[in-house]
Amino acid sequence: QLQLQESGPGLVKPSETLSLTCTVSGGSISSSNYYWGWIRQPPGKGLEWIGSIYYSGSTYYNPSLKSRVTMPVDTSKNQFSLKLRSVTAADTAIYYCAAAAGGDVVVVVAAFRWGQGTLVTVSS
Amino acid sequence: QSALTQPASVSGSPGQSITISCTGTSSDVGSYNFVSWYQQHPGKAPKLMIYEVNKRPSGVSDRFSGSKSGNTASLTISGLQAEDEADYYCCSYAGSRIFVVFGGGTKLTVL
Numbered sequence: 001q002l003q004l005q006e007s008g009p010g011l012v013k014p015s016e017t018l019s020l021t022c023t024v025s026g027g028s029i030s031s032s033n034y035y036w037g038w039i040r041q042p043p044g045k046g047l048e049w050i051g052s053i054y055y056s057g058s059t060y061y062n063p064s065l066k067s068r069v070t071m072p073v074d075t076s077k078n079q080f081s082l083k084l085r086s087v088t089a090a091d092t093a094i095y096y097c098a099a100a101a102g103g104d105v106v107v108v109v110a111a112f113r114w115g116q117g118t119l120v121t122v123s124s
Numbered sequence: 125q126s127a128l129t130q131p132a133s134v135s136g137s138p139g140q141s142i143t144i145s146c147t148g149t150s151s152d153v154g155s156y157n158f159v160s161w162y163q164q165h166p167g168k169a170p171k172l173m174i175y176e177v178n179k180r181p182s183g184v185s186d187r188f189s190g191s192k193s194g195n196t197a198s199l200t201i202s203g204l205q206a207e208d209e210a211d212y213y214c215c216s217y218a219g220s221r222i223f224v225v226f227g228g229g230t231k232l233t234v235l
Contacts, residue, residue, distance in 0.1 A: 039170075047162070047170065047213050049224035060223050096169055106158045106217045109224055110175035117169050 002027040002034075004097050004115040012091075012122050018084040022097030022115060029078045030055050035100045035108045038071070038082045040093040041117075048093075052100070052108040053080060060105055087122045094119050127152065127225035128214055135233040141202040144230045146214030147195060152225050154195040158217035161190055161199045164229075165210045173212075174199060201232070209234040 008020035022036070029036065037052035051061035053071045061069050068085045084091060095118055098111035129147040136142040146153065146161075153159055159177045162170035172181050174190035177197065187202045197216070201208055214227040 046229045047215075047226045049215075049226065052223075062224070063222060105220075105223065106156065109158050109215045109217050110160045110172055111170075112172045112175075112181055114169035114171075 002099055002113045004099060004113060006095060006097050006115045006118040008118060008120070010119060010121060012087055012120060013124050014088055014122055015086055018082070018087050018091060018120055018122070020082045020095055020097075020118065020120070021079050022081070024078045024080070024099070027099075029073060029080060030075050032056075032103060033101060035102065035105065036071075036073075036080045037098050037100065037108055037111065039096045039098055039111070039114075040091075041096070042090075042093045043119075049108075050082065050084075050095075052105070054105070058105075060108065089122050092120065092122045127218070127222075128216060128227035130212075130214060130227040130230045132228070133231045133233065135235055136201075136204045137235045138204050138206065140204050141200060142204060142232065143201075144199045144212055144214075144232070146197040146199070146216075146227050148197070148216055148218075148225070149195055152195075152216040152218040152222075153192065153197050155219070156217045157192070159190070159192060159197040160215045161188075161197075162213045162215065163208075163210045164213065170213065204234050206234050208232060 038050040099113040161174040164170045178190040
């Protein structure tokens with residue numbers, strides 16, 4: 001069964017880069033069957049889609065974050081990552097990695113498997 | 125401000141049915157049959173309950189159903205149970221520039 005696990009620092013200083021990694025088990029990150037993505041949730045608030053990536057390398061980002069986001073993939077480790085530059089306190093949130101099944105980008109709205117989430121606080 | 129509009133809260137008694145609305149625009153909900161609903165219990169990751177407007181993933185109770193009319197999608201929970209008390213979020217595909225929009229979430233209280 002597909003499982004996802006986020007890892008990374010829980011505290012990041014303002015203006016620095018937030019870096020998180022999602023390790024996938026029970027399936028291949030190189031599979032054409034999945035889209036991989038990041039979603040965040042500020043404490044006590046709603047969900048915000050950050051972006052998604054397909055095995056081909058195609059990336060899809062939230063327009064409001066696009067200038068600050070990249071999502072590299074490490075197929076040798078079956079991992080994908082999130083890098084968010086120039087963070088501010090507004091980026092403080094629980095960050096989830098997730099998987100959606102299918103071969104078209106429309107499936108990214110239906111993430112069927114999620115990691116447990118990791119809280120990242122932006123503070124000096 | 126979220127792109128999709130949901131009521132902040134709804135409530136119902138055990139055994140009753142409730143419906144949560146999710147209003148978007150002709151650029152998202154109204155244009156695509158790719159609307160999903162997520163359930164989130166406190167301190168837990170969201171769980172996919174409905175996808176493609178009215179399809180249920182394996183293992184999701186048939187007490188949960190989805191529908192859409194125009195720019196508004198709806199989630200109906202019948203036979204309310206205490207375990208249904210949670211936050212519910214709708215989500216829609218929004219085209220090849222914005223891609224994904226979420227609703228602000230609805231807190232369901234089972235009285």
